[in-house]
Amino acid sequence: MRVRARNGVRAVRGGERIVVEVQHVTKRYGSFTAVDDLSFEVEAGEILGFLGPNGAGKTTTMRILTGYLPATEGHARIAGFDVFDDPIEAKRRTGYLPETPPLYPEMTVAEYLHFVARINGIAAGDRTARVGAAMERTSVTDMAGRYCGTLSKGYRQRVGLAQALLHEPDVLILDEPTAGLDPRQIIETRRLITELAGDHTVILSTHILPEVSQTCQRVVIINRGRVVAVDSPDALTARLQGSQSLYLQVDGGGDDPVAALRGIAGVAGVAAADRRDGVSGFEIEIAPGHDVRREVARAVVTNGWGLLELRARQMSLEDIFLQLTTEEDGGEPDGAVPVGPPEEADAPDGGEADGADRIEAEERTDG
Amino acid sequence: MANILALAAKELRAYFVSPIAYVLLVFFALLFGWFYVASVNVMVQLSMGQFGMGPQVVNINEFMIRPLFGNTAVILLFLLPMLTMRSFAEEKRSGTMELLLTSPLTDLQIILGKFFGALALYCLMLALTLLHVGLLFWYGEPEWGPVASGYLGLLLMGGAFISVGLAISSTTKNQIVAGVATFAVLLLFWIINWIGDASGTTSQAVLAYLSILEHFDDFSKGVIDTKHVTYYLSFIVVGLFLTAKSMDQERWNG
Numbered sequence: 001m002r003v004r005a006r007n008g009v010r011a012v013r014g015g016e017r018i019v020v021e022v023q024h025v026t027k028r029y030g031s032f033t034a035v036d037d038l039s040f041e042v043e044a045g046e047i048l049g050f051l052g053p054n055g056a057g058k059t060t061t062m063r064i065l066t067g068y069l070p071a072t073e074g075h076a077r078i079a080g081f082d083v084f085d086d087p088i089e090a091k092r093r094t095g096y097l098p099e100t101p102p103l104y105p106e107m108t109v110a111e112y113l114h115f116v117a118r119i120n121g122i123a124a125g126d127r128t129a130r131v132g133a134a135m136e137r138t139s140v141t142d143m144a145g146r147y148c149g150t151l152s153k154g155y156r157q158r159v160g161l162a163q164a165l166l167h168e169p170d171v172l173i174l175d176e177p178t179a180g181l182d183p184r185q186i187i188e189t190r191r192l193i194t195e196l197a198g199d200h201t202v203i204l205s206t207h208i209l210p211e212v213s214q215t216c217q218r219v220v221i222i223n224r225g226r227v228v229a230v231d232s233p234d235a236l237t238a239r240l241q242g243s244q245s246l247y248l249q250v251d252g253g254g255d256d257p258v259a260a261l262r263g264i265a266g267v268a269g270v271a272a273a274d275r276r277d278g279v280s281g282f283e284i285e286i287a288p289g290h291d292v293r294r295e296v297a298r299a300v301v302t303n304g305w306g307l308l309e310l311r312a313r314q315m316s317l318e319d320i321f322l323q324l325t326t327e328e329d330g331g332e333p334d335g336a337v338p339v340g341p342p343e344e345a346d347a348p349d350g351g352e353a354d355g356a357d358r359i360e361a362e363e364r365t366d367g
Numbered sequence: 368m369a370n371i372l373a374l375a376a377k378e379l380r381a382y383f384v385s386p387i388a389y390v391l392l393v394f395f396a397l398l399f400g401w402f403y404v405a406s407v408n409v410m411v412q413l414s415m416g417q418f419g420m421g422p423q424v425v426n427i428n429e430f431m432i433r434p435l436f437g438n439t440a441v442i443l444l445f446l447l448p449m450l451t452m453r454s455f456a457e458e459k460r461s462g463t464m465e466l467l468l469t470s471p472l473t474d475l476q477i478i479l480g481k482f483f484g485a486l487a488l489y490c491l492m493l494a495l496t497l498l499h500v501g502l503l504f505w506y507g508e509p510e511w512g513p514v515a516s517g518y519l520g521l522l523l524m525g526g527a528f529i530s531v532g533l534a535i536s537s538t539t540k541n542q543i544v545a546g547v548a549t550f551a552v553l554l555l556f557w558i559i560n561w562i563g564d565a566s567g568t569t570s571q572a573v574l575a576y577l578s579i580l581e582h583f584d585d586f587s588k589g590v591i592d593t594k595h596v597t598y599y600l601s602f603i604v605v606g607l608f609l610t611a612k613s614m615d616q617e618r619w620n621g
Contacts, residue, residue: 029620066469070618091471102466104377106384118373119470163466 017044019170019201020065025074027060027225034060036225037074042218044170047197049216049233050205051321057225058205059099062175065203066096079170092120095169095200099176101160105149109140109159112148113166120167134162138192154185161189165196172196174204178211190215209321221321246284246293247273249309250300257282260299266290279308370472374480375487378454382488387449395446395492402438403499406431427509428589432500436517436587439496440580443525444553450488451532452546454481455610460540468618478610481533482526489525493518513589520586523599527579528553530606537613553579 020042027035035057042048050058063069065076067083067090076083081090104112113131122130135141138158143151148159157177164172177193178186193202193215206212212219213233221228221236229236250257261270261284269285286292293310300307382388410431458464467477503509531552536545560578562571575581579602582595 063465068465068468068618088471088473091469094469096465096469098462098465098469100462102461102463104381104463105461106381115373115377116466116470119370119467119472121369121471 018042019044019079020048020203021075021077022061022065023075023077025061025064025071025076027057027064027069028072034225035064035071038222038225038227039074040220040227040230042171042201042203044201045198046218047193047202047204047216049212049219050203050222051207051209051212051219052205052222052228053207056222058207058222059175060225061222062096062173062203062205065171066094066173067091068096092167093170095164095167095172097157097160097164097172097174097177099179101156101163103148103151103156103159103163105147108145108147109135109151109162110144112159113162116163116166122167130166130168134166137165138162139188153180154182157181157185157189161192165200168199170201172200172202174202176205176207178206178208186211245286245313246296247281247309247311247313248284248296248300249279249281250305250307251279252305257303257305260303261296264292264295264299266292266295281309283313370476371479371483374467374472374477375483378481378484379487381453382450382484385453387453388488388491391446391449391488392492392495395442396495398442398446399439399496400499402435402442406435406438427503427507428513431503432509432514432517433587436521437580437584439521440524440583443521443528444557444580445550446492447489447525447528448532448546448549448553450485451529451536451549452542453536454485454533455537455614456539456542456545460542474611474614478533478607478614482529482607485529485533486526489529490522493521493525510589513587516589516591517587519591520583520595523586523596523603524579524583527599527602527606530603530610531556534606534609534613537610537617 018041022038022040025035025038026033038057038061040048050061052058060069064071065078065083067087070084078090079093081093083090104115107115110131113134114127117127117130118124132141135144138161140155140158140162143155143159146155148156151159157180161174161177164174174193178189181189190211193204196202197217204211204215216233218230218232219236220230248261257280258270258272261267261282266287267284267290268287271283271285273281273283275281284292284296293312297307297310300310410427413430455464458467500514504511528549532545532549535549535552536542539545539548556577556579558578560575560581562574567575576598582598585592585595
């Protein structure tokens, strides 16, 4: 089963300009399909998060967008220029930070940025100013005279970022921009990216979930080269609220609490989450549209258990991600943390689609 | 054009920050100097009549400069693979190829940038030899025609070597592999006419024609034959074309 996002034809939406268009892009290496019929669009000034496990096809997609790799099928356009038919114009409007910053170890930071400015066609008179501005923006000015080969991981990443935004591109494509940075640098980089949006359209890939909810306005979740979902982080969370659960921790409970809890109307499933020193925790799966908190509390009291904890478990982006990306394996039963039956992922979620980003989930049976 | 220049300047710079440029320049100067001294000795012995012919006026072009150019060609066969082995291989290994390929540059600009960058360092190597040749002009009276045509020949032949090196370097991430393979291919082009024979059957004549050093001989004699110029120029074009093909292939295969 897979969930596919479909965007209707919307060349212009609310006056916003579509800057990046990806239409039915497929990339095959021999018999291996790295990217399978991928379609999405990005508006001017938007930050789009590209989320997926390692090997999902994020880097391949970015490489297609930047013109580094040609797609086997489909089209990608940057600011209206096809990356395959009109590569030079498309590349002029794209800034790209690959996973490993492409630095020349034998050049100093300033020399390197001057070189990048030169091959991007920035006039000789403007180069110094542009390089200065880019270094300022990424806080690498102090390192201007250092050789790229001697920089720390954090600085390499920042010089890579300076390189990507040097020519003021319409679109910035950043492949895991925060990978390998320390927590402070991560926060700085995220702030920088947020600042950059508006002037630039940003597409960033990551497998770190909080990054997406903190920086991105829209998320494309991909797995095995396919789009699993496209939405805002909040809407994605909301969309899956149907499969809400409760966490209950009690002590005592000589009788089997699982059976008692299962008897409550509206409880879809109960699983023992943890048990130690006579304290047991349970995950209680709630059927959509029910609120069973009162009934659960009553059951605790009538059975004479000691109530230690009862809280609603909101599905984090992490859960959604895991759910969306592992489902395809047939949802292996994993006793510890049950995340709703697979069908619930694409249960009709009326009212949650926010009109702008309409999600159409369609079920498919694979294999 | 500006892009080609920017890339060529970057290449040349990279040669000089790594030890490659210095190693090449030093050893080329040393080897050339060695051959130079050796041929000066032969010259001196000849002109003093040590071969039983009595003192005589020896043609400096014929007995000194021509063999010297021939020897230089052989030194280049050994040294030029080192000039080109890193060009694409290193960029691919370190990931900077991704920068070039996602910048608004055409493949042709990248290839020509690398070609002219390497050619510029090669010209510097040749420039070192002007000192020795200058001394010959200072003390002797060689004809400048064959000297000029010899340099033209060296330039064209070096260009051909470089284009082979670029084509091979673009197929691998490993500099050593690129260097060794380039040397092997060049050597093959040198000895290819050992089985060939210009006056033999068609296939032998073709093999003879392909020999890369064979075409150099006339240049060192002072003859600029369009046949040889065409050979080297087409050799360069084919080499660069193969480089472009290999880049394209790489792109599709990822």
